[in-house]
Amino acid sequence: MRTSFILAPVSPFRLDYTVWALRRISKNLIDRWDGNEYTRLFVIQNKPVKVVVKQCGTPDDSVIDVSVNKKINQELKNELAEILEMMLGLKQDLRNFYRISKKDEYLNSLVNQFKGFKPPRFPTVFEALVNAISCQQISFEAGLQIQNRLIQKIGIQIAEDNNLFYAFPDPGSLACCSVKELRRIGYSLRKSEALIHLASSILKEGNLFDGLGAMSNDDIINRLCKYNGVGRWTAEYVLLRGMGKIDVFPRDDIGAQNNLQDLLHLVNKPDYGAISKIIRKWHPYAGLVYFHLLLRKLNQKGVLINANDKSQASI
Numbered sequence: 001m002r003t004s005f006i007l008a009p010v011s012p013f014r015l016d017y018t019v020w021a022l023r024r025i026s027k028n029l030i031d032r033w034d035g036n037e038y039t040r041l042f043v044i045q046n047k048p049v050k051v052v053v054k055q056c057g058t059p060d061d062s063v064i065d066v067s068v069n070k071k072i073n074q075e076l077k078n079e080l081a082e083i084l085e086m087m088l089g090l091k092q093d094l095r096n097f098y099r100i101s102k103k104d105e106y107l108n109s110l111v112n113q114f115k116g117f118k119p120p121r122f123p124t125v126f127e128a129l130v131n132a133i134s135c136q137q138i139s140f141e142a143g144l145q146i147q148n149r150l151i152q153k154i155g156i157q158i159a160e161d162n163n164l165f166y167a168f169p170d171p172g173s174l175a176c177c178s179v180k181e182l183r184r185i186g187y188s189l190r191k192s193e194a195l196i197h198l199a200s201s202i203l204k205e206g207n208l209f210d211g212l213g214a215m216s217n218d219d220i221i222n223r224l225c226k227y228n229g230v231g232r233w234t235a236e237y238v239l240l241r242g243m244g245k246i247d248v249f250p251r252d253d254i255g256a257q258n259n260l261q262d263l264l265h266l267v268n269k270p271d272y273g274a275i276s277k278i279i280r281k282w283h284p285y286a287g288l289v290y291f292h293l294l295l296r297k298l299n300q301k302g303v304l305i306n307a308n309d310k311s312q313a314s315i
Contacts, residue, residue, distance in 0.1 A: 014116030022120035089118030128242025194229020
């Protein structure tokens with residue numbers, strides 16, 4: 001018995017671009033995309049729930065069809081709808097950003113190329129922090145491959161349609177890991193200690209991140225940087241990807257620095273201070289520029305898949 005329901009995104013909307021900005025690499029065990037459907041295993045109210053999301057219609061006039069692999073009650077359906085609307089930015093109205101980008105010689109063509117993209121975010125600050133720590137000082141490809149091994153080791157899984165689907169690990173599962181176990185799957189000593197400390201802190205204080213949404217960006221950064229293994233880049237990454245602060249551009253991000261240098265035809269790669277000056281004119285949408293630069297790079301690599309082309313399916 002399955003459950004289906006419809007969500008209505010603010011137009012224009014492109015599920016493919018949005019999901020690619022969320023998943024970042026082809027082999028992402030959590031956020032799956034087959035060229036047509038987005039699939040993710042959630043744990044909601046202690047129950048594993050596999051969700052398949054599909055866009056029907058055109059970018060300017062579409063609905064989002066959500067299919068759940070079991071019968072769920074209205075309360076669970078409402079919770080799931082809220083999570084998906086947040087993760088996929090379905091209610092984000094970017095018309096003002098489009099107006100600003102039209103006046104910018106560099107942004108105009110970039111934004112038009114990926115029109116319909118909405119800023120994605122992880123469902124929890126915890127998931128954003130684990131993603132960020134996993135990718136510190138190495139490429140996203142390398143960091144997320146290590147994270148995939150963590151997910152395979154401790155994430156809840158279900159077998160369906162001759163496939164294994166994984167849910168993102170919860171703090172309890174991660175806190176039970178030893179440093180030795182995390183090092184064995186590829187994490188450094190420092191990252192292993194940071195991840196275990198983070199998960200253990202959340203278990204001890206369930207409300208660890210409560211109240212962050214009411215704080216200024218600077219105060220949130222200062223608060224997050226108090227935790228072991230969290231620095232300025234990680235904190236800004238969490239602001240954007242874990243809290244939906246689309247005014248934040250992670251300025252220490254090496255990939256973003258390279259992407260910005262390429263877009264603006266700069267002689268030198270911009271550092272934190274230089275980027276701070278560059279992005280002032282894009283306030284409060286610097287984070288959207290960050291995402292568009294990511295999509296541009298993914299497109300240059302040839303990994304973006306047309307929403308109607310299932311022949312190049314990837315996990």
